[in-house]
Amino acid sequence: MKLVLGGYAQGKLDYVLQKYGREACQIYDGEIPEHTEEQGKTVVMNHFHNWVKERMKNGGCPEKEIQLFLNRCQDCVVISDEIGNGIVPMEAFEREYRERTGRILVELAKQAEEVERVICGIGQRIK
Amino acid sequence: MMTLIYGGSGSGKSAFAESYLLSRAEGRRKYYLATMQVYDEEGQRKVERHRRLRKDKGFTTIEQPTEIQNAVLKMAAGEKTALLECIGNLTANEMFSRSGQREEAEVVEEILKGISVLKEELVHLVVVSNNVFEDGRSYEEATMRYIHTMGRLNVELAALADEVIEVVAGIPVTIQAV
Numbered sequence: 001m002k003l004v005l006g007g008y009a010q011g012k013l014d015y016v017l018q019k020y021g022r023e024a025c026q027i028y029d030g031e032i033p034e035h036t037e038e039q040g041k042t043v044v045m046n047h048f049h050n051w052v053k054e055r056m057k058n059g060g061c062p063e064k065e066i067q068l069f070l071n072r073c074q075d076c077v078v079i080s081d082e083i084g085n086g087i088v089p090m091e092a093f094e095r096e097y098r099e100r101t102g103r104i105l106v107e108l109a110k111q112a113e114e115v116e117r118v119i120c121g122i123g124q125r126i127k
Numbered sequence: 128m129m130t131l132i133y134g135g136s137g138s139g140k141s142a143f144a145e146s147y148l149l150s151r152a153e154g155r156r157k158y159y160l161a162t163m164q165v166y167d168e169e170g171q172r173k174v175e176r177h178r179r180l181r182k183d184k185g186f187t188t189i190e191q192p193t194e195i196q197n198a199v200l201k202m203a204a205g206e207k208t209a210l211l212e213c214i215g216n217l218t219a220n221e222m223f224s225r226s227g228q229r230e231e232a233e234v235v236e237e238i239l240k241g242i243s244v245l246k247e248e249l250v251h252l253v254v255v256s257n258n259v260f261e262d263g264r265s266y267e268e269a270t271m272r273y274i275h276t277m278g279r280l281n282v283e284l285a286a287l288a289d290e291v292i293e294v295v296a297g298i299p300v301t302i303q304a305v
Binding site: 003007008083084085086099102103106109117124126 | 134136
């Protein structure tokens with residue numbers, strides 16, 4: 001698993017598609033694919049932070065669910081916005097979302113074979 | 128020696144800062160300078176989570192939500208190190224209190240003076256600060272003033288520090304090396 005982080009609208013998806021080849025990638029937007037085995041393509045999970053929020057809103061456990069997914073799919077790229085670089089939100093849900101997303105990304109970064117941060121469309125390998 | 132550690136919420140900067148200081152303390156006394164004021168249950172949980180993280184790491188905790196230089200008065204003699212967490216809380220505590228709001232210049236000067244005192248007193252000081260600058264939102268005047276003050280402080284603290292490390296998803300990224 002490879003992790004790609006960066007701020008909003010930094011060109012993360014384009015960076016990933018250019019790096020791995022558009023044809024070789026299957027993009028999922030804010031969702032985890034149910035089946036991955038038939039494609040032979042790299043699974044690209046875009047807007048991972050949106051998926052975390054959606055699972056929280058619907059009573060899921062994003063920490064467990066992403067781990068289960070990673071256990072069955074190693075050939076994937078997870079793309080997420082960095083959302084912790086701001087003022088603590090007023091709403092409790094937003095605070096929890098921000099905190100949990102950050103901690104999930106710390107855990108994914110630990111497991112990832114490679115972590116890159118994209119700034120202005122440029123990837124910086126940090127692990 | 129002073130290290131500035133910078134990162135967003137949930138970036139893993141605390142855990143990194145703790146292990147970083149542990150690796151540098153070399154058996155010297157280690158203080159944890161806590162700045163958070165607890166107002167509610169959520170704050171209490173946050174404090175408890177941090178205590179759990181620090182447990183068994185040999186830190187002596189000093190609660191110092193304001194007037195950070197006074198932490199020195201609570202330390203034992205001899206060689207020592209400290210982890211100050213964090214500038215975001217310290218700044219909020221100094222800026223906004225029951226007695227009203229204070230101006231940026233005054234708060235920046237006071238905090239910098241305090242950190243300088245700590246730096247002098249300690250073999251190694253690790254200061255944790257917060258990236259509060261990139262959510263692209265506009266807030267009311269007091270919050271914008273807080274963000275601006277934090278920006279000013281980070282610039283000054285980086286100048287005072289020997290090294291600056293950003294933490295991204297738990298991974299240290301050196302911004303300024305020793």
